[in-house]
Amino acid sequence: MTAFHLAMKLGQSPIVNYFIDAYPPQYLDYSAIYQYFGCDNLLSLALQSRKPELVWMVLDKRLATKKESTDAWTRASSESGLVALRGKETAHDLESAEDIMELLRKYAKEMEGEVADKRITEDS
Numbered sequence: 001m002t003a004f005h006l007a008m009k010l011g012q013s014p015i016v017n018y019f020i021d022a023y024p025p026q027y028l029d030y031s032a033i034y035q036y037f038g039c040d041n042l043l044s045l046a047l048q049s050r051k052p053e054l055v056w057m058v059l060d061k062r063l064a065t066k067k068e069s070t071d072a073w074t075r076a077s078s079e080s081g082l083v084a085l086r087g088k089e090t091a092h093d094l095e096s097a098e099d100i101m102e103l104l105r106k107y108a109k110e111m112e113g114e115v116a117d118k119r120i121t122e123d124s
Helices: 002-012 011-020 030-032 041-049 052-060 066-076 079-086 092-124
Strands: none
Touching: 002 011, 002 041, 011 052, 030 041, 041 052, 041 066, 052 092, 066 079, 066 092
């Protein structure tokens, strides 16, 4: 696990943001920074942090595949997933869980739209 992955898992948004700004993920030279070979993926690490801004960064920077996003939505929307996201069920934890669920839902819809748009373009 690299410093980037550890920062993601521990919810250290400023450190994660530094890596993304200093080493843009779209450049192949920096792709090794973002590869994770553990049993989780970057989106799972962001979900473990229960920080909406980290989930947003992973989704917005396309650091998760469609399958990873779908799996995350399935896991997060399950009863055990919701319990894990809600944490100690403080007002802040509940708000963060709602924000994360909304992000997962929004990006899942966007990805579905992109796939549908791609199919329409290919069929034309």
